Amino acid sequence: FHFLSRSQSNSLTTTRVLYKEIHNSTAHYFFRRISSLKLTKMSKKIVLKTSDGESFEIDDSIALQSETIAHLIGDDSASTSNGFPLANVTSNVLSTVIEYCKKHASVASEEELKKWDAEFVKVDDSTIFDLILAANYLNISGLLDLTCQTVADKIAACKDADEIRATFDIENDFTPEEEEELRRENQWSFQ
Amino acid sequence: SCNYVVSLYIKTFRPIAPALSKTMMENKNNNGGFGGEESSIDGDILASILSKLPLLDLDSACHVSKSWNRAVFFSLRRLKTMPWLFVYRQRRLPPCTMAAKAMAYDPKSDKWIELITASPVEHVAAARSSHSTLLYALSPTKFSFSVDAFHLNWRHVVPPRVWRIDPIVAVVGKSLIVAGGVCVFEDDKLAVEFLDIEIGGGVWERCESMPDFLWNSASSTWLSVAASSEKMYVTEKRSGMACSFDPETRSWTELLDLSPVDEYGECKLYSRVIGSAGNRLIMAGITGKDYNPTGIELWEIVSSESPMNLKFESIGSMPKACFDKLRGVDSDWPLTSIALNAVGDMVYVHNATETGEIVAAEIEEGKLCKWRTLRNADATWNRSDAGERVIVACSNVSFSDLKSAFKDNLSFSVVSRI
Numbered sequence: 001f002h003f004l005s006r007s008q009s010n011s012l013t014t015t016r017v018l019y020k021e022i023h024n025s026t027a028h029y030f031f032r033r034i035s036s037l038k039l040t041k042m043s044k045k046i047v048l049k050t051s052d053g054e055s056f057e058i059d060d061s062i063a064l065q066s067e068t069i070a071h072l073i074g075d076d077s078a079s080t081s082n083g084f085p086l087a088n089v090t091s092n093v094l095s096t097v098i099e100y101c102k103k104h105a106s107v108a109s110e111e112e113l114k115k116w117d118a119e120f121v122k123v124d125d126s127t128i129f130d131l132i133l134a135a136n137y138l139n140i141s142g143l144l145d146l147t148c149q150t151v152a153d154k155i156a157a158c159k160d161a162d163e164i165r166a167t168f169d170i171e172n173d174f175t176p177e178e179e180e181e182l183r184r185e186n187q188w189s190f191q
Numbered sequence: 192s193c194n195y196v197v198s199l200y201i202k203t204f205r206p207i208a209p210a211l212s213k214t215m216m217e218n219k220n221n222n223g224g225f226g227g228e229e230s231s232i233d234g235d236i237l238a239s240i241l242s243k244l245p246l247l248d249l250d251s252a253c254h255v256s257k258s259w260n261r262a263v264f265f266s267l268r269r270l271k272t273m274p275w276l277f278v279y280r281q282r283r284l285p286p287c288t289m290a291a292k293a294m295a296y297d298p299k300s301d302k303w304i305e306l307i308t309a310s311p312v313e314h315v316a317a318a319r320s321s322h323s324t325l326l327y328a329l330s331p332t333k334f335s336f337s338v339d340a341f342h343l344n345w346r347h348v349v350p351p352r353v354w355r356i357d358p359i360v361a362v363v364g365k366s367l368i369v370a371g372g373v374c375v376f377e378d379d380k381l382a383v384e385f386l387d388i389e390i391g392g393g394v395w396e397r398c399e400s401m402p403d404f405l406w407n408s409a410s411s412t413w414l415s416v417a418a419s420s421e422k423m424y425v426t427e428k429r430s431g432m433a434c435s436f437d438p439e440t441r442s443w444t445e446l447l448d449l450s451p452v453d454e455y456g457e458c459k460l461y462s463r464v465i466g467s468a469g470n471r472l473i474m475a476g477i478t479g480k481d482y483n484p485t486g487i488e489l490w491e492i493v494s495s496e497s498p499m500n501l502k503f504e505s506i507g508s509m510p511k512a513c514f515d516k517l518r519g520v521d522s523d524w525p526l527t528s529i530a531l532n533a534v535g536d537m538v539y540v541h542n543a544t545e546t547g548e549i550v551a552a553e554i555e556e557g558k559l560c561k562w563r564t565l566r567n568a569d570a571t572w573n574r575s576d577a578g579e580r581v582i583v584a585c586s587n588v589s590f591s592d593l594k595s596a597f598k599d600n601l602s603f604s605v606v607s608r609i
Binding site: 160173 | 232236239241244245251252253254255256257260
């Protein structure tokens with residue numbers, strides 16, 4: 001790729017940016033007028049590659065919500081053109097993460113975001129866990145907080161340890177003696 | 192063995208647990224949720240999740256499995272403790288037993304919890320609370336006090352030498368201070384005595400009396416007390432005349448004036464109360480007039496070297512909706528004074544006449560936010576009958592406090608939403 005024309009200034013005048021992009025051996029030219037009120041510098045596209053081989057192209061303003069990516073961009077700008085490989089994230093999960101980042105990069109009131117978040121987490125357990133792992137790997141604090149809180153709420157909804165184990169299918173590896181000791185003493189069992 | 196059954200807590204309200212999704216357990220690239228040998232939700236992430244749990248749920252979490260137990264331990268470091276509000280009741284007439292049932296509000300779960308103790312404490316006098324964390328009862332024969340989180344452990348010492356009614360009482364560090372009160376037999380009704388509570392069998396010692404300006408108002412009816420880790424602060428609720436006491440030097444500072452002025456140089460407060468939240472000195476004041484109160488404002492009081500150079504940093508004002516609920520249905524009655532319970536990052540305010548609803552707010556980055564009234568408000572005042580007094584306190588409850596309470600046979604039952 002190469003940019004045909006690019007305004008380097010950070011001035012507040014409207015800038016016309018020309019992109020040349022090769023997609024399936026067809027060239028598409030885009031003219032884009034970027035409002036000077038929203039951006040004072042040019043927006044770059046970042047390419048992310050998932051573990052199952054798909055590529056996602058997103059604005060850097062969205063990608064930078066991930067501190068992991070922000071550090072990678074800072075360190076090695078040469079790999080921008082090849083895309084950042086995300087070994088631990090599948091395309092399903094990444095597209096959901098990008099959905100979250102897009103919403104949180106947009107202009108919305110706190111209340112609106114809260115409502116959107118509440119709907120966003122209405123997914124099955126395995127998706128939530130995938131999102132937690134992705135948010136942790138990509139270091140997106142807002143998403144990590146949101147997903148962890150969702151799981152915490154599910155745990156809090158359980159009456160006791162038995163119900164928690166049943167809900168999340170966890171094996172009880174305490175022996176009956178250890179359980180009794182745990183109940184009796186004010187100590188931590190792994191000491 | 193049977194004792195422990197009593198101390199397991201019971202939840203009276205919960206939704207049906209979500210159905211287990213078996214796909215969660217299928218190891219697709221080791222993404223197996225919590226279970227499985229190589230759980231990819233590792234201890235660190237689990238600790239983050241658990242740190243968001245309210246305390247009672249943290250207790251069940253630590254019984255789930257060994258790795259969860261370990262994760263609970265690590266979660267304690269990043270746990271944000273949110274102080275609970277306690278509402279105790281006591282029989283007015285002898286025997287002045289504390290009621291076996293008390294109510295506690297946990298701001299993290301936004302729920303009321305009923306506490307039932309197997310061994311209610313019996314006092315010989317009215318129990319009161321001071322600066323949120325201290326409960327005490329003063330009688331001619333003994334002085335009892337409690338500073339633990341659930342106020343289950345009471346210490347009894349000899350009463351101060353000067354007999355007084357309604358003195359101000361505070362615990363600052365290791366000093367228990369009793370000052371003022373209505374004294375019948377003593378010339379100096381501003382007498383101050385203190386006791387070192389770390390020494391067993393300590394003796395009350397007299398020290399410098401309260402400043403003269405408090406001559407007519409030196410009792411807990413007119414004064415509001417705050418206790419930081421180093422000083423006791425006392426202010427006249429009406430006038431804002433205040434001073435502080437240092438138990439190290441056993442002396443009082445000069446007069447302070449807790450009257451923040453607006454841009455016109457006027458102080459709009461007619462009544463104020465103070466509290467020490469974390470290491471901040473907080474003041475809540477009612478604006479307007481007592482027959483026509485207009486609202487409640489809160490400040491942090493910052494003092495520089497020169498005591499007359501007090502700075503009042505506004506930290507928030509109560510939203511009108513909460514203020515109206517605080518006044519209650521009888522909003523024709525004058526609002527003479529309010530009670531403030533401020534510990535850590537939580538602030539609770541209620542009408543001193545014990546009517547209306549309790550208002551709560553959190554301190555975040557130095558400002559108050561998340562204003563709300565506590566749900567199930569009738570869980571507090573209306574539960575008591577005429578033969579009972581209500582005592583409100585507030586304390587930081589840690590996980591080990593909870594464990595101790597279980598050992599002391601305190602049972603917890605979360606109250607369902609009405």
